[in-house]
Amino acid sequence: MLYRIVISLSCMALLACGSNSAVQTPRYRAGGGSPNADDAFVLQEGRVVIFNANLTMKVENADTFNVRLTEIARQHEGYVVKLGSESSTFRVRAQHLNKALKALKGEGKIISKTVSGNDVTEVYHDYEIRLENLEKSRQRYLELLARAENVEATLKVEKELERVNGEMDSLKGKLQSMKHLADFSTITIDIEPRHKPGVVGYVFVGLYKGVRWLFVRV
Template sequence: MIFRNSLCLIRKNSLVFILFINFILFSSCSSHSKMVHATMGQTGQISHAGLEKVELDKIQKNPKDPKNPKTPKEKRKIIYSANLTLVSTLPDSINPQLESITEKYDGYIGRLSTTETTIRIKSEYFETVVEEIEQLGKVTRKNIYGNDVTEQYWDAQIRLDNALETRKRYIELLKMARNVEEAILVERELARITQDIDLLKGQINKLDNLEEFATITISIKEKAKLGVLGYVGVGLYKTVKWFFVRN
């Protein structure tokens, strides 16, 4: 009798225990499901309703910071240029010689004039060309410049990468537009970012060209010719100098 009562008690307790376990498992699954849905709602996943202005504002945030560009371990980008003034008794002979030098070093003429000529030369020949130009006449002025544009170049490159990535995301949003109004909104932003991309590409290409080809500007002047009195004056000057200044 005692054994039979104990068995019944165990069966009842087992049934209660099983029901209790099932209840806990069901509650856990339900709670986990709600948590997942809540998490998905907080992460802001792109959906058909994600074309609001808030989402468009979020998409414009750059993944990289252009204020702190990491310059690759490459040579620095230096733009070389020079300004020279040449005085010659035969100024008309200067330009043909400049054209010959330019052709010799695989460059090209930027501007050709009887008073001022600009040539573009591969930067690797910059110093050699300047030395050859100095032999064409008397140099009365010479300025050499070197402009380091390394940071400017890589800043533009990083902003271009960010803009290209942003355009991809706008294209994805355009495919998800539900109506004409949403499509127009995204297309407007696409047009703006495309214009920025074109400007950045132009800036980068310009810096590449300026780095590859140095710019040399030559001002050409004719040497003044002395008249009879001029030669007399020069003679007197040299005579007086001989009396007071002796090497």
């Protein structure tokens, strides 16, 4: 009898995990209505959106630039993911993404910039519902475990509990990661050094300035 109950609960748990109902959760998304592209990302209710910005910048010195990136991240409640001579990545609070991007304008020449938003609302809500249903199944298995009358029944229930706990841990990890990436926007910068002319280059620069001076004089 207990075995049949365990099987029934397993089937119910699997069916419940496929539910499509949703629970509203406030997160960040791209907002419309702003004529300024730099102000296009605003806080709205009911969406879970992960924003990523990718830039290519020319800078005078990569080390000095990375020091400034660390300061910009801290000023916007974020943190550094990695710093390098060719590429650096940091995260800022999603509501500060626009300000952080504006702050970068004064740190070098922006060659290219793209900002994308990945709306994961439905996936996030689906994970929440699956986690809630698994928690209900877990409670039922715990009740069955308390009523188990022999070792065989106990082992069967414990096996199902182990499976449910594993699925719950996996979903919790996914939800936590998704929430973090929605709360903190990621900014990745490809760094290009400003090339200074060599010896021959300086000769041509000097000639150019001299010729320009002569024409101006004339």
